[in-house]
Amino acid sequence: MxxxxxxxxxxxxxxxxxxxxxxxxxxxxxxxxxxxxxxxxxxxxxxxxxxxxxxxxxxxxxxxxxxxxxxxxxxxxxxxxxxxxxxxxxxxxxxxxxxxxxxxxxxxxxxxxxxxxxxxxxxxxxxxxxxxxxxxxxxxxxxxxxxxxxxxxxxMGTDFVLTIISVEKFHISTKRWDERLNTQIKLDENRLNQRFDKLLESLSWNQKRFLTSFPQLKFTDIDQFNAIKHKRMIRRKNKS
Structure with a gap:
């Protein structure tokens, strides 16, 4: 060695x-x-x-x-x-x-x-x-x-444990939001964006960091969240 x-x-x-x-x-x-x-x-x-x-x-x-x-x-x-x-x-x-x-x-x-x-x-x-x-x-x-x-x-061991806890909470929050959205799929786009904004406000610093620092981030079992996040990313790019 x-x-x-x-x-x-x-x-x-x-x-x-x-x-x-x-x-x-x-x-x-x-x-x-x-x-x-x-x-x-x-x-x-x-x-x-x-x-x-x-x-x-x-x-x-x-x-x-x-x-x-x-x-x-x-x-x-x-x-x-x-x-x-x-x-x-x-x-x-x-x-x-x-x-x-x-x-x-x-x-x-x-x-x-x-x-x-x-x-x-x-x-x-x-x-x-x-x-x-x-x-x-x-x-x-x-x-x-x-x-x-x-x-x-x-x-780093402590950091890893805290990150797992943070990511799991992030996943649970977005999954619950996705499930509620699927029951009200006919909401207009403005109301969808308002609900998305409320979700963002409830996230921790680390969870928000994942969204801003990883533009391609997706949860493989949360379709509506991914779709709205993608639309907002495109809109932000067009504005810039």
Whole structure:
């Protein structure tokens, strides 16, 4: 094993934060408003941490071969993205991204052009960023003796539990709203929008963040909510 357990935890956290920063900046520019990305409350995206840490471990002996590094980066990142999409859909009934409009996509979860981009990103991370990150981690390990890793585990573990509770409440709220709406499907559009606005007002900060930061968010078992949210997104884009 090229890294100690505590180093793996700190690497995972570091690249989760870097992934969050990259995605937040990119999506905020693309959507023309601030997007607080990430599934958890904190400023980190674990899927990036898992993917990059796995790549660093499995490519440790081939990092001088750029082609192999690029190929492994594509494979590992694509697998993690696909698994994350399946996990969110079947555990939380959520879809946070959709590549259905891209050529060669698989169930809208992954697509070749995105995977090729991940490959480039992995090479850049391993060859440019990782040497600098490793120096910092070596310095940190010599002084904290693994205690930082323990703090990270406790902090992110707590965050994960709180996020599950928040998302489940979000799902229950929108599902109840959807059920009530289905019994009054003939309501005019103004009244529908008023009810939608009331729903939004009742949501927590984290639940509202999901709506604003993930434009493609869908609950797979709540059709009316998805439809009205989609119409309002289109209307907001047309106004801007």
């Amino acid at each position: 090229p890294f100690t357990f505590s180093e793996i935890i700190v690497l995972f956290f570091t690249y989760s934060v870097i992934g969050w920063m990259w995605e937040t900046i990119y999506c905020s520019i693309k959507d023309h408003h601030y997007d607080y990305r990430g599934f958890l409350f904190g400023p980190y995206c674990p899927v990036y941490g898992f993917a990059v840490t796995t790549i660093l471990i499995f490519t440790y002996h081939i990092q001088d071969n750029l082609f192999l590094l690029y190929v492994v980066g594509i494979i590992v990142a694509t697998i993690f993205e696909y698994c994350a999409s399946v996990f969110l859909q079947y555990v939380f009934h959520m879809k946070l991204w959709d590549y259905s409009h891209l050529w060669g996509n698989v169930q809208g979860r992954v697509a070749p052009v995105i995977s090729l981009f991940w490959g480039v990103g992995v090479v850049f991370l391993v060859k440019i960023i990782q040497p600098f990150i490793q120096k910092i981690i070596n310095w940190e390990e010599a002084r904290t003796h693994g205690y930082l890793a323990l703090i990270i585990l406790l902090g």
